[in-house]
Structure formats: C-alpha cells, structure tokens
Amino acid sequence: MRKNNKIKIIILLGILAISILFSITVGAVKIPLKDTVKIISSKIGFLSSKVDISNIKESNIFIVLSIRLPRILLAALVGSVLAVVGSSYQAIFKNPMADPYVMGVSSGAAFGATIGIVLGLNKGVFGFGITSIFAFVGALITTIIVYNLARVGNKISTTSILLAGIVMSSILSAGVSIMMIFNHDELASIVSWTMGSFNGASWKQIGVIVVPVAAGLVFLVSLSREMNAIVMGEEDAQNMGVNVERVKKMILVTASLLSACVVSVSGIIGFVGIIVPHLFRLLFDADHKMLLPVSAIGGGIFLLLSDTLARTIVPGTEIPVGIITSIFGGPFFLYLLKKSKSRKLI
Amino acid sequence: MKNISRLLLISILITALFSGLAFASTSLKFDGSTKVLTTELKDGRTFVAGSSLKSLGLDFTLNQSTAIVKNKEVELRFTLNTNKVKVNNTDFTLDSKSYKNGQEVYLPLRFILETLGYDVKWDKGTNGIRADKQKNISYPVTIESNEIKYTVAKEPSTIVSLAPDVTETLFAIGAGDKVKGRTQYCNYPKAVSAIKEVGSMYEPNVEVVIDINPDLVIAATHYKEEILNKFKEGKLSVLAKESPKTLEEMYDYTLKIGAVVNKNYEARALVSTMKSKVETVKMYTGNVKNKPKAYYVVGTGQYGEYTAGKDTFISEIIRVAGGINVADDVTGWSYSLEKLIDNDPDIIFGPDSDYETMTTSDNYKGLKAIKNNNYKIVDRDVFSRPSPRLIDEGLKVLVEMFNKNIVNKLSF
Numbered sequence: 001m002r003k004n005n006k007i008k009i010i011i012l013l014g015i016l017a018i019s020i021l022f023s024i025t026v027g028a029v030k031i032p033l034k035d036t037v038k039i040i041s042s043k044i045g046f047l048s049s050k051v052d053i054s055n056i057k058e059s060n061i062f063i064v065l066s067i068r069l070p071r072i073l074l075a076a077l078v079g080s081v082l083a084v085v086g087s088s089y090q091a092i093f094k095n096p097m098a099d100p101y102v103m104g105v106s107s108g109a110a111f112g113a114t115i116g117i118v119l120g121l122n123k124g125v126f127g128f129g130i131t132s133i134f135a136f137v138g139a140l141i142t143t144i145i146v147y148n149l150a151r152v153g154n155k156i157s158t159t160s161i162l163l164a165g166i167v168m169s170s171i172l173s174a175g176v177s178i179m180m181i182f183n184h185d186e187l188a189s190i191v192s193w194t195m196g197s198f199n200g201a202s203w204k205q206i207g208v209i210v211v212p213v214a215a216g217l218v219f220l221v222s223l224s225r226e227m228n229a230i231v232m233g234e235e236d237a238q239n240m241g242v243n244v245e246r247v248k249k250m251i252l253v254t255a256s257l258l259s260a261c262v263v264s265v266s267g268i269i270g271f272v273g274i275i276v277p278h279l280f281r282l283l284f285d286a287d288h289k290m291l292l293p294v295s296a297i298g299g300g301i302f303l304l305l306s307d308t309l310a311r312t313i314v315p316g317t318e319i320p321v322g323i324i325t326s327i328f329g330g331p332f333f334l335y336l337l338k339k340s341k342s343r344k345l346i
Numbered sequence: 347m348k349n350i351s352r353l354l355l356i357s358i359l360i361t362a363l364f365s366g367l368a369f370a371s372t373s374l375k376f377d378g379s380t381k382v383l384t385t386e387l388k389d390g391r392t393f394v395a396g397s398s399l400k401s402l403g404l405d406f407t408l409n410q411s412t413a414i415v416k417n418k419e420v421e422l423r424f425t426l427n428t429n430k431v432k433v434n435n436t437d438f439t440l441d442s443k444s445y446k447n448g449q450e451v452y453l454p455l456r457f458i459l460e461t462l463g464y465d466v467k468w469d470k471g472t473n474g475i476r477a478d479k480q481k482n483i484s485y486p487v488t489i490e491s492n493e494i495k496y497t498v499a500k501e502p503s504t505i506v507s508l509a510p511d512v513t514e515t516l517f518a519i520g521a522g523d524k525v526k527g528r529t530q531y532c533n534y535p536k537a538v539s540a541i542k543e544v545g546s547m548y549e550p551n552v553e554v555v556i557d558i559n560p561d562l563v564i565a566a567t568h569y570k571e572e573i574l575n576k577f578k579e580g581k582l583s584v585l586a587k588e589s590p591k592t593l594e595e596m597y598d599y600t601l602k603i604g605a606v607v608n609k610n611y612e613a614r615a616l617v618s619t620m621k622s623k624v625e626t627v628k629m630y631t632g633n634v635k636n637k638p639k640a641y642y643v644v645g646t647g648q649y650g651e652y653t654a655g656k657d658t659f660i661s662e663i664i665r666v667a668g669g670i671n672v673a674d675d676v677t678g679w680s681y682s683l684e685k686l687i688d689n690d691p692d693i694i695f696g697p698d699s700d701y702e703t704m705t706t707s708d709n710y711k712g713l714k715a716i717k718n719n720n721y722k723i724v725d726r727d728v729f730s731r732p733s734p735r736l737i738d739e740g741l742k743v744l745v746e747m748f749n750k751n752i753v754n755k756l757s758f
Contacts, residue, residue, distance in 0.1 A: 029557040062580045063553050120492070131571075184644075184652060184679035188548045188568050199549050200572030202579065311551070317530065318549040 005290050012297040016076070019301050023072045023308040024064060028316050031060050039064045071201040075307040075321070076300035078198075078262040079272055081213055083299025084292055085255040086273025088220050091227040091288060092248045093158050099273030100259035103161070103252075104142045104168035106270075109263040110194050111172040112138020114179050117189045131193070132205075132264040139260030142168055147252065155245055156252070195320035196269035198307050205265045216258040217296060223251055224288035231286070271325045272303055275333045282336050302329065352467075352625065372455075373474030376402060376464075380472065386452050389757070390629055391442045391622075392475070393452035404458075406451075413444060413451045415458060420611045422461065424453055429757050433461060433615040436520030439738065439758050441622040460618035461611055483605035491587040498585065501608040502561035508547050509566035511589055512603070513538060514733035516564075519604050519612040527558045534727065534735065549573070556580045562606070590732040593662050597621065599732075620737045623758055624666055627745055630752045631668030638748050640669040641686065641715070642729065643696025644679055647703040651681040659732055667744035668752070669693070683709060690714050693747055697726035722747055 025036050035056050041047040043065065053061060082100065089098035100106045116134030146168050150161035180190050226247045229237035234244045259273075276299045280291055303321070306328065310321040372385040372392060381402065384395035396406040399415055407414045413424040423432040424444040431438050444453050456466050459477045469476035487498045506527035507513040513532040516525055522537060527544045542558065545551040547568040555563065555577060563577050565586040574584050585606065590596035597617045604613020631637075642660050645652035654660035656674040664671040672689045673681055694704065694715040704710045704721050715721060728740045738758065746753040 027553050028551045029553045059556050059559050059580070063556055066579060067552050067556065067576065181650065182678070182680060185567065189570070192548055192570070197549065200552065200570060200576050202572070202576060316543050316551050316554055317545050318551060 008284065008290075009293060009297070012294055012301070016297050016301050016304075019304050019308075020072055020076065023304060024068050026308060026312050027063065027068060028312070029060070029063055031064065035060060036064055040069075066203070070203045070206055071198045071307070071311075072304055074201040074206050074265065075198050076304045077206065077210065077213060078266045078269070079276075079299040079301070079303025080217065080296040081258050081262045081299070082269065082272040082303070083276035083295040084217055084220055085259045086299075087277035087288065087291055087295045088223075088227065088251050088255045089273070090277060091231050092251050093162060094231060095158070095162060096278065097274065098162070100256075100263065101169060101270065101273075102165045103256060103259075104146050104165040104172065105139045105256055105259045106263055106268045107169040107172035107176075108142025109135040109139040109260060110176050110268055111142070112136070113193050113264075113267070114176045114190050117186050117193065118179050118183045129205075129208075135264035136260050138172075139256070139263055142172065143256040143260065147256075156248060161252075192320065193267045196267035196322040197310075197318065197320055198266060199311070199318045201265075209261045209265060213258060213261055216254050216261075219254055220251065220258075221292045221296070223247060224292050227251070227288040227292075231288075267322075269303065269322045269325060271322070271329055272299055275325075275329045276302055279333060279336060373472050374402075375469060375472065375474065375476040377477075377479065380474070383455070384450070385455065386447065388445075388452075389442050390626065392455045393442075393444070394455040394458065396451040396453060399453075399458075402458075408451055413453060415453065417462075420461065422458065422615075426451065431457070431615070433612050434520065434609075436518075436609075436612045436615075438612075438615050438619050440619055441626045441756070441758050443757055454622075456622065457615070457618050460621075461615040463610070463614060482610060483601065485605075485608075487602065487605045489585060489587055489602050489606070494586075496585045496587070498562065498583065498606045502583070502606070504558070504560040504562075505607070506544060506555050506558055506560040506563045507532060508544075508550055508564065508569060509589065510534070510727065511731035511733040512564050512566055514731060514735060515600055515603055516607065518734045519600070519607070519609045519616055521607040521609050521612075524607060526560055527555060552576050552580075556582070564603075564606075590659065591657065592659055593620075593624065596659065596732045596736075600734075616734060619758075620734060623737050623741065624663075626756065626758075627666055627668075627741060627752075630755060631666065631745070631749060634668045634749055634752075637668055637670050638692040639672050639689065640664050640693045640695065640744075640748065641672040641689070641691035643694060643700045643704065646696070646700045647707065651683050651686055652679050653681045655679060655681075659736065660729055663736065663741050663744060667741055667748050669744060669748040686710075687712060693720045693722060695722040695724045695744075695747060698723045699726075 024040065025033055038051045038053050039056060039061050042051045042053045086099045089103065090096055113131045113135040116131040121130040146161060146164045147156070149164040150156050176190065176194065180187055226242050229240050229242045230244060230247065237244050277291065277295050280294045280298055284290055284294060303325065306324040307321045309328065310319045310324045313319060370385055370387065371382050374381045374383055383398040386393045396408065396413055399406045403417060405416050411426045413426060415422040421434055426444050426446055429440040429443050431440055440454055440457060442454055459466050463480050463482055464477035465480050467476045485498065485500055489496045503524060504526045505516065505524045507516060507525050508529055510529065510532045513525060513528050514534055516522055517535050517537065525541055528538055528541045529547050529550065530543050530545060531547060532538050542554070544554045548570055550573060552573060561583060563582050563584045565574060565584065566589040569586055574586055577584050587599070590599045597620065600617050601613050604610050642654050644654060653673040655676040655678045656671065657677045661671040661674060672691045690713060692715060701721055701723055705716060710716050724743055728735050742753065742756065745756065
C-alpha cells in the first residue's frame with residue numbers, strides 16, 4: 001500500500017512536470033518548440049554553457065522566461081494552496097462544502113481589493129501590488145472577525161464558524177457590489193479582479209509568496225494525522241491524544257493565511273478548493289497523509305492547465321481563469337461523483 | 347479668461363456677419379510687428395486673402411481648386427468651396443468653407459494661425475487680431491497622470507494603443523500608420539481592422555504586445571498596473587493617462603499626443619477645427635429659447651439607471667448643442683428611475699441595446715420622450731470616447747436632435 005502510494009505520487013509529479021512543459025510551449029505567440037527548449041535549458045546551470053540562444057529573438061526569450069514561466073509557476077502554486085486549504089477546511093469542519101469562500105476569506109480579499117481599486121491606489125505612484133496588499137489585509141481582518149464571532153470561550157464551534165463565514169461573505173459581497181455601483185468607471189477592474197486572473201503574473205509576486213506559502217503547505221501536510229483523527233470524530237481524536245481545539249485553531253489560522261496570500265495575487269478563483277480534494281478522495285482514499293500531498297500536486301496541475309486554456313482558447317483574448325475552472329472542472333467532477341460507487345465525501 | 351476673449355471675438359464677428367459680407371482689412375499683431383491683412387468676414391469667421399499670407403512668411407499658390415499654403419515645415423492644402431483641408435497630407439474638416447471671390451482666394455485665418463502654433467485673440471487696443479506664438483511641445487515630451495511623469499524621448503515609429511479613443515486620435519492626426527497593435531474595442535476608423543488585436547483594454551495579451559515590440563504602448567483609464575509593469579519589464583516604453591473628462595482636457599490631450607508622435611501641426615489643426623466647430627455651434631445655439639431637456643442612456647433596466655452627470659464631456663456637448671442635460675443634478679454616472687421620471691426629459695438618446703428596455707418596460711411608459719417616440723438611437727462609441735468623432739459626429743447628431751433648423755446652417 002505505501003509503495004503503491006509512492007508510485008501514485010511519482011506519477012502525479014510526472015503529470016505536473018509534463019503539464020508545465022506543455023504550457024510553456026503554447027501561447028498567443030508561436031515560438032518553435034526547439035527554441036523554447038533552448039531558452040529553458042540556457043537557464044539551467046549545467047546546460048547553460050552548451051546551448052546558444054544568441055540567434056533567438058530577444059522578445060521570445062522574454063516571453064518564455066518572464067511571461068509564461070512565472071505565470072505557469074504562480075498558477076501551479078496557487079492551485080496547490082487552494083486544494084490543500086480546501087482539504088484542510090473540509091477536514092476540520094467535517095463539511096464537504098468548506099473552502100476559502102465559506103470562511104469569508106475570498107470575500108474579505110475582494111472587499112479589500114475593491115477598496116484599493118476604488119481609491120485609485122491601483123494606479124499611479126503606489127502602483128505595484130497595492131491592490132494585493134489591500135486584498136491580503138481584507139482577507140486577514142475578515143478571518144479574525146469570523147474567528148472571534150465563532151469563538152465561545154476557548155472553543156471554536158464548527159457550525160458557528162461556517163454560519164459566520166457565510167454571513168460575512170454575503171455582507172462583504174454586498175459591499176463590493178455597492179462600490180461597483182458608485183464607481184462605474186472602475187467596474188472592469190473590479191469584475192476582473194473578482195473573477196481571478198494570472199495575466200501579468202511576475203517573478204516578484206512569486207518571490208513574495210513562495211516562502212510563506214511553502215512553509216504553510218508543509219505545516220498543513222504535517223498535521224495530516226491529526227486531521228484524520230478529527231474526521232473520525234472529535235471525541236475519538238481527544239482520546240487518541242490529539243488536542244483537538246488547539247489543532248483546529250492551528251489549521252484554521254494557517255489555512256486562512258495561506259488563502260489570503262494566494263487570493264491576494266490571483267484574485268478569486270472558485271471551485272479548485274472543492275473539486276480537487278473531492279476528486280482525489282474519490283480516486284484514492286480519504287487518508288489525509290495521502291490526500292494532502294496529492295491535492296497539492298493535483299491542484300497545481302488543475303489550475304495550471306485551466307490557466308493555459310484561459311490564455312490560449314481564444315487567441316489574443318484573456319478569459320478569466322475562474323470561468324474555466326468551473327466550466328471544465330464542474331462537469332468532470334459531476335461525472336466522477338455519479339460514477340463513483342463509494343461516496344467517500346469526507 | 348481665454349473663453350471670454352474668444353466669445354468677445356465671436357460676438358464682434360457676429361455683428362460683422364449681420365452687416366453682410368464685410369470687405370475689410372484687419373490688423374494683426376504677429377511676431378512682434380503689426381501686419382495689415384486683406385480679410386473678409388463670412389459666417390462669423392475671418393477669412394484671409396491668399397495674397398496677404400506672404401506677409402506672414404507663408405508661400406501661397408493656387409492650383410485649380412486647391413489653395414496651397416506652406417512654409418518649410420508645414421503644408422496646408424485647402425479645397426475651395428468645401429470645408430476640407432489637408433495638413434501635411436492628413437485630412438481635416440473645417441467648420442467653414444474656403445472660397446474664391448473674384449481673383450482672390452479666402453482662407454480661414456484663425457485655423458491657419460492656430461495650426462502654425464499661435465494663440466489667436468481679439469486685441470481691444472488695436473481693434474485687430476493678436477496672434478501669440480505658443481511654446482512648441484518638443485522632445486522629450488512629458489505627460490503627467492496620477493502623479494506619475496511619463497517621458498517620451500523621441501518619435502516612436504511603432505505604437506500599441508490600448509484604448510479606442512487613443513487609436514481614433516492617432517488616426518485623426520495622421521499617425522495611424524504607426525499603430526501596430528490595438529484592443530478588440532478599437533473599431534474605428536475602418537483601417538484598424540488590418541491591425542493586430544491584442545485583447546481588451548484591461549486584460550491585453552502580454553505575449554502578443556511583447557512580440558510586436560512597439561516603441562511605445564499608450565494606455566488610458568482602463569489599464570491594469572501589473573500588465574503595464576510587465577511591459578516595462580520587457581523594456582517597452584509605456585504611457586498611461588486617464589482619458590480626458592472635459593472638452594478642454596480633450597484638446598490638451600490631443601496636443602500632447604500630437605507632440606508624442608511628432609505630429610504637432612496636425613494635432614493643432616485638429617484642435618483648431620474642434621474648437622471652432624464647438625464655437626460655431628455655440629454661436630447658433632446660444633440664444634435659442636426653450637432648450638429641450640435631454641437624457642443620455644448609459645445603462646438602464648434591471649441594473650439601474652446610468653447616465654452622464656454634469657462633470658462629463660457628454661454633459662458639456664449637450665449644453666453646446668443647445669440642450670439641457672437632465673442629469674446635471676448629479677456627478678458621475680449613477681442616476682435613478684424616480685429622478686428620471688420626475689425630470690421627464692423631452693428627448694432620450696442612447697444605444698440601440700437599451701431601446702427595447704426603455705420602449706417596452708412599463709417603468710418608462712409615462713415618460714414624455716417615450717410617448718412621443720423620442721428615444722433616439724445613437725452610436726454608443728461616438729459618445730463614450732473623447733475623440734474627434736465626439737464633435738464631428740456626436741455634436742452634429744445632437745444639434746439635429748435638439749434644433750433641427752440649426753443643423754442646416756452648419757457646414758461640417
């Protein structure tokens with residue numbers, strides 16, 4: 001069984017690698033496969049001296065290394081985080097519908113970003129990344145509010161947190177809508193932000209989020225045994241020596257911070273946090289030791305391919321990636337759900 | 347102040363108009379000396395005789411029905427008996443016609459002076475015209491927007507335009523051949539269909555733009571900072587400016603864009619024609635009584651009423667065209683159904699996409715304009731872009747809507 005799992009993970013990693021390579025070669029501008037390979041290998045240490053890219057158009061090198069590559073890696077990273085965060089929320093809330101939406105994180109981020117856009121801070125001297133910072137702060141404040149609303153003494157009530165999260169989401173969405181009504185000029189920016197997009201992704205963005213995100217992912221994966229215990233039942237978990245309240249809090253805080261991080265750079269991308277964990281529960285097993293790593297890899301593959309579709313399906317036009325994840329992911333998931341005999345939903 | 351002196355000039359010209367066609371000589375303060383020009387006053391405009399232009403350092407030749415005025419840097423070709431003129435081979439339409447009277451050819455004086463870069467005023471002291479040389483905007487051209495200074499060091503030979511109004515302005519001043527990329531919304535003039543599409547204003551495809559490798563990317567209002575940063579990272583020069591919100595800003599922006607693409611003469615010619623058209627229309631509509639109340643539809647129906655409030659250029663041209671903008675009681679774009687009903691406009695104009703909602707929904711049934719079949723369908727693009735079409739087409743459409751008898755008097 002364990003050996004089997006390792007092989008599965010290796011196969012998934014292989015698919016991820018192939019997806020990355022494939023995505024680098026496609027785009028609105030046609031760059032010959034040979035050139036793409038050369039450009040990539042020129043950046044890999046031991047190969048760099050052996051390839052000659054001097055006769056490749058400079059703009060093509062920029063397109064591959066500074067437009068496609070960061071975008072692809074960012075999409076994969078965000079996909080991983082959304083999937084792992086989804087799995088973790090679903091485990092601690094024992095609710096198959098839980099994802100960053102439910103906690104109000106996404107709406108909080110959207111609210112923050114909208115304020116940034118409406119104040120005009122996304123343009124001009126402040127320019128770079130101000131919207132992201134506002135989104136991050138919005139997500140964080142919302143999480144703190146939801147958490148405190150649901151906290152009774154030292155305990156967090158699962159039902160309360162879901163209810164508080166959903167209601168906060170509604171309030172904040174209404175807030176976003178009202179700002180949209182009064183700021184007709186910025187409608188396009190706000191709508192585009194709330195539908196999610198990796199257009200314009202840069203190494204800088206990756207640089208900012210990669211360390212905290214990687215640390216958070218590792219931390220969540222390290223709590224998989226505790227998650228298993230909580231899913232089985234909080235009392236049993238307590239008896240097994242798991243400090244349920246403490247673990248729940250740790251997971252909640254980490255997952256919320258992680259989603260705040262990624263949502264602030266990508267905008268709101270729905271569905272990944274629900275579809276990917278459930279897909280792998282159906283395909284493999286509900287054991288979090290396995291589920292979290294495969295969700296991370298699978299989420300990366302899923303969002304990366306969705307984004308590749310988003311930027312290539314209509315040449316020269318960007319389609320918000322959130323639309324692609326729903327249109328293509330949704331029916332596939334429903335098919336699996338129907339076909340699967342054992343409905344291990346959580 | 348500038349406006350007042352312009353108005354003064356016009357009113358004097360109007361007085362002259364009523365005294366019939368006036369043969370006169372006009373004194374002109376020009377480059378520090380006073381010239382006496384042979385002029386005629388017609389349709390409220392001063393026309394200068396071709397033979398007088400020499401004293402302004404201009405060559406004048408007549409080639410059948412084309413009058414050519416030129417110096418070392420610029421050539422103006424007027425087609426007589428029409429309002430057409432070419433400035434360095436770019437077409438413009440004037441507010442009035444050039445003509446021949448006996449042996450003499452008469453050309454619009456203000457247009458010539460403004461194209462050459464002079465500010466034209468009525469000088470009370472000498473009872474004549476004063477032309478003050480304006481500072482030429484030359485490279486490096488600096489444009490400031492949102493507290494960022496953009497500098498263009500030399501003439502760009504290739505441009506990607508990320509806004510329809512920018513594309514239209516570039517074509518209007520004869521820089522259309524520089525445009526190598528445009529958004530999917532840039533649909534005017536027809537020649538743009540041959541230019542590569544790069545996506546939307548807000549989400550252009552970065553790869554495609556980088557691949558075009560233009561000397562300059564010009565964006566307006568709707569742009570995404572991350573994308574512009576990406577262009578800068580790819581070593582492209584970027585110019586991003588909020589789109590003009592008033593006619594004055596539009597004139598100013600046109601001149602700046604002209605300087606950016608080294609089309610100063612053309613840009614000045616364009617601004618001169620736009621200003622004089624606005625003035626001519628104002629002259630006619632100024633003393634119209636019973637101005638109709640007009641309402642412009644930006645959006646309607648389920649998602650609420652949107653229109654152009656008093657701080658928009660649409661409100662400005664409604665005023666110029668001799669109408670009253672119903673929505674002058676708000677700023678921005680948001681309105682309400684109740685206010686619309688309360689104000690009960692005489693005329694509603696908007697895009698064809700909103701026609702059905704307004705004419706079939708019970709909400710609007712009671713409106714005078716709807717009852718009288720006065721929902722006028724207009725081209726949304728013309729009214730949403732601060733570009734020359736706003737005046738050449740938009741203003742005219744409105745004049746026709748508001749004061750039918752005036753539109754026949756216009757010669758553009």
